[in-house]
Amino acid sequence: MIEKADQIFVLLQHWLVSFLPAGLQPVAGVLLSVVVIVCLFPALFALAVWMERKGLGRIQNRLGPNRVGPFGLLQPIADGIKSLTKEDIVPRSADAAVHFLAPVVLVVTVFMGFAVLPMGRNMVLADMDAGLLFYFAMGASTELAVFMAGWSSRNKYSLLGAMRAVAQMISYEVVLLLSSVAVVMITGSLSLTKIVEAQNHYSWGLPHWYIFTPWGCAGFVMYAIAATAETNRSPFDLPEGESELVAGYHTEYSGFKFALFFLGEYLAMFSISGLGTTLFLGGWSAPFSWLGWVPSWIWFFSKLMLSIFVFIWMRGTLPRLRQDQLMNFAWKFVLPMCLLNLLVAGLWRFMGDGWPRWVVCSAILVLAYVGMGWGEMRRKHFGARSYRYAE
Amino acid sequence: MSVVFYLLAALTVAGGLAAVMLKNTVHCALALTVAFAGLALFFLDLDAQFAGFAQILVYIGAVAILVVFAILLTKGSETPKEGVYSRNWLAGLAIAAGVFAVLGWAVLQSARVLPGPEGTPTATPVVTVLDIGHALMGRYVLPLEIVALLLTAALIGAVIVAMHEKEGAK
Numbered sequence: 001m002i003e004k005a006d007q008i009f010v011l012l013q014h015w016l017v018s019f020l021p022a023g024l025q026p027v028a029g030v031l032l033s034v035v036v037i038v039c040l041f042p043a044l045f046a047l048a049v050w051m052e053r054k055g056l057g058r059i060q061n062r063l064g065p066n067r068v069g070p071f072g073l074l075q076p077i078a079d080g081i082k083s084l085t086k087e088d089i090v091p092r093s094a095d096a097a098v099h100f101l102a103p104v105v106l107v108v109t110v111f112m113g114f115a116v117l118p119m120g121r122n123m124v125l126a127d128m129d130a131g132l133l134f135y136f137a138m139g140a141s142t143e144l145a146v147f148m149a150g151w152s153s154r155n156k157y158s159l160l161g162a163m164r165a166v167a168q169m170i171s172y173e174v175v176l177l178l179s180s181v182a183v184v185m186i187t188g189s190l191s192l193t194k195i196v197e198a199q200n201h202y203s204w205g206l207p208h209w210y211i212f213t214p215w216g217c218a219g220f221v222m223y224a225i226a227a228t229a230e231t232n233r234s235p236f237d238l239p240e241g242e243s244e245l246v247a248g249y250h251t252e253y254s255g256f257k258f259a260l261f262f263l264g265e266y267l268a269m270f271s272i273s274g275l276g277t278t279l280f281l282g283g284w285s286a287p288f289s290w291l292g293w294v295p296s297w298i299w300f301f302s303k304l305m306l307s308i309f310v311f312i313w314m315r316g317t318l319p320r321l322r323q324d325q326l327m328n329f330a331w332k333f334v335l336p337m338c339l340l341n342l343l344v345a346g347l348w349r350f351m352g353d354g355w356p357r358w359v360v361c362s363a364i365l366v367l368a369y370v371g372m373g374w375g376e377m378r379r380k381h382f383g384a385r386s387y388r389y390a391e
Numbered sequence: 392m393s394v395v396f397y398l399l400a401a402l403t404v405a406g407g408l409a410a411v412m413l414k415n416t417v418h419c420a421l422a423l424t425v426a427f428a429g430l431a432l433f434f435l436d437l438d439a440q441f442a443g444f445a446q447i448l449v450y451i452g453a454v455a456i457l458v459v460f461a462i463l464l465t466k467g468s469e470t471p472k473e474g475v476y477s478r479n480w481l482a483g484l485a486i487a488a489g490v491f492a493v494l495g496w497a498v499l500q501s502a503r504v505l506p507g508p509e510g511t512p513t514a515t516p517v518v519t520v521l522d523i524g525h526a527l528m529g530r531y532v533l534p535l536e537i538v539a540l541l542l543t544a545a546l547i548g549a550v551i552v553a554m555h556e557k558e559g560a561k
Contacts, residue, residue, distance in 0.1 A: 098421065130520045133444040137431075140452025144424060147459055151417060163463070166456055173452070190520055 006295045009036075010122050033125045037114050045266045046076035048305075052312045059316035083259035091154060091252050098152035103253065103260035106145035110264050112138040113271040118193045120284045120297030131192040132184065135275055136177060139230070142268065143169045146239075146249055149261070153252035161248025164323065165232060165239035171330040172229035172236075178338040179222040182215055182345035183279045192275075196283030205289045209282035214361040215345040218369075220280040222334055222341070224310075227272040229330070231265065234315040238323060273307035274300070333372060340368050395436055403429030416462050424455040441520045 004011065017029045050065065050073060057064025065072030090099055116131035118124040128134055143166050150162020184190055187198045201208045210216030229236040240248030250261040277283060281303050284296035321329070344361045351357035406425030413419045427450040434443035527535055 095415075095418075098418075128440060130440045130444055133441065133448070133520070137444040137447035137452065140448050143456055144421075144451060144459075147456065148421065151459075151463075159463075163460075166460070170453070170456060 002293045006121055006297075008295070009120070009297065030125070037125065038111065041111075041114065041267055041270055042263060044270060044305075045263055046080070048266055048269075048308050049076050049079070051308070052315075055309070055312045056316050059313075080259070083256055086255035088255040088257060089252075093154045094252060095152040095154070098148050099252075100257075102145050102149035102152060103257045103264065105148065106142055106264040107260050107267070109138050109141040109145060110267045110271060113268075114274070116192055117271065117274045117278060118196050118283055119274070119300050120295070123284075123297060124193055127193050128191065130190045132180060132190045132195075135192075135271075136173075136180075139176075139272075140173065142264075143173075145264075149253070150249035153249075155252050157245045157247075158249050158251045161239045161245045161251070164245075165249055168229055168232070168236065168239060168326060171327060172226040175222055175330060175334045175338055176226035176230055178335070178342065179219045179226060180275075180279055182219045182341055183210055185342070185345050186210070186215075186349060192278050192283075196278055196285065199282040200285040202289035207282055207285060207287060207289070209280065209285075211280045213348065214358065214365055215341055215348055216280055218337065218341050218344070218365050220276070222338055223276055223280065225334060227276055228311070228314065229326075231268045231272055231311075233269065233311055235318040235321050236326060237315075237320060238326060241320060269308060269311060270304060273304050273311075276307060277303040333376070336372070337365075337368065341365070399429055399432050399436060403433070417459065420455065420458045420462060423458065424451055427451050427455065439518070441523050 013029060013032055016032060017025050020028050053075070054064040054072070065075040068074040068078045090096055113135050115125045116128055116134050118127075126134075146165045146169070147162050150158045150160075150165070153159070183195060187195045189195065189198075199207065199209050206212075211220045228234075232239050239245075240250070245251070250258060253261055277300065284300040286292050286294060286296075286299055344364055347364075348357055348361050351360065403426050406422050406427075406429055409422035410419045410426060413422055427446065431443045431446035431450070434440075434446055
């Protein structure tokens with residue numbers, strides 16, 4: 001029974017596919033999985049938008065959507081109908097072809113990333129040897145879509161937003177990759193299913209997730225920072241800083257194309273949270289061994305929604321960074337820490353079992369963090385606020 | 392030679408041709424990206440996962456962005472009135488043909504050097520990502536380190552050049 005509940009979607013897929021002739025079965029199975037992914041995540045997107053608006057409302061002492069349906073739950077549907085029926089405006093001087101292609105390329109590349117995420121036991125669309133590499137390859141392609149959107153709009157705000165977005169995504173992609181490399185070093189595989197399996201052990205009822213090791217904890221913090229920047233979320237939402245750039249690279253998009261950008265942003269959030277869950281939070285494995293009877297997919301999606309909640313929480317709490325702060329933070333603080341973390345992960349691997357490696361690895365990371373923070377603070381001169389104006 | 396091969400070949404060649412023939416420089420860069428993507432799909436079609444994904448990651452994720460940035464930062468995105476064809480295109484064609492000939496010759500020669508029984512070029516060796524990793528970290532670790540050192544030196548050099556320019560502008 002427990003086994004069946006765990007594998008319910010896999011069994012359902014096999015049952016549905018079994019009606020077809022044997023030659024078509026593999027293709028039909030893949031197609032079915034693709035359809036499920038393409039339907040499920042936009043549904044989650046609607047839920048997440050509602051959660052975000054309600055949560056932000058709560059943080060800012062207001063109610064949030066509360067008119068459409070109970071607790072405003074039907075608001076996303078109303079928004080969806082609205083964006084479908086709105087006029088699609090393309091600026092006269094815009095580059096029509098590239099302007100049209102940009103949102104399509106964005107959503108397609110973001111959707112591709114879901115193909116390698118293990119969403120439960122045996123629930124992965126394409127179990128590749130180089131799954132992590134595939135994910136990052138797809139993630140890198142979204143930058144081009146953002147640039148296409150900004151450039152083709154022929155609008156200074158769009159172009160500035162796109163340049164900011166691309167610069168930011170390139171800088172933080174280095175951090176994202178390097179913080180994940182530590183996991184690959186310890187697991188010895190680029191396959192995401194193998195990474196989850198490596199974490200799916202328990203001692204004294206507690207899981208062996210990578211976040212519960214010194215290098216994993218540091219890696220997860222840096223991964224989370226890079227993921228926030230990569231998805232252009234607050235406090236790294238400079239590319240669409242409303243007070244400066246109207247809406248950044250999607251200023252000139254309206255109607256359904258804008259909805260696609262909105263969808264793309266949330267899908268990127270889902271997929272990067274899913275990858276973080278897989279790499280550091282044990283993927284679909286249960287947090288305690290006595291909870292092993294709960295179906296694996298429930299754990300994956302719980303962890304995913306928890307990450308989304310943290311994203312929303314941060315957006316409601318933190319102010320936006322300045323462009324120079326953003327770049328300095330990436331290249332002068334997070335990147336050196338990432339490189340150090342790689343060394344620590346190597347040390348962890350070769351020091352063998354036992355308590356010394358816990359002490360040594362934690363000490364190195366904490367000392368480096370405190371030392372670098374102290375050094376940076378010493379160099380800063382906090383005086384009266386000074387203003388610089390554009391010439 | 393399957394249908395997939397011809398489709399990919401058409402896509403890649405079309406992307407390459409568009410990159411040369413289009414008027415707008417940014418369009419050319421985007422067309423070049425299509426050609427890169429076609430090449431990556433070729434690698435995937437040949438079961439070379441690592442090469443394929445590395446191609447996407449490096450060429451679409453980094454090189455294409457770099458090209459586009461360079462175009463935008465050098466005010467070259469406006470189309471010149473007299474067109475974008477260079478006057479010495481004949482020399483360019485000759486050089487391109489020469490490079491193509493050398494590469495083609497090298498590829499044809501390499502078929503004989505491949506390990507395996509004589510006359511059975513169809514028996515392709517299975518190379519996993521794990522094998523590539525072992526090879527890079529074992530037998531080829533010295534070349535890898537030398538390349539890494541070279542790239543680091545290039546990076547530092549680029550930063551120094553950029554810093555110097557900024558001081559002069561002030």
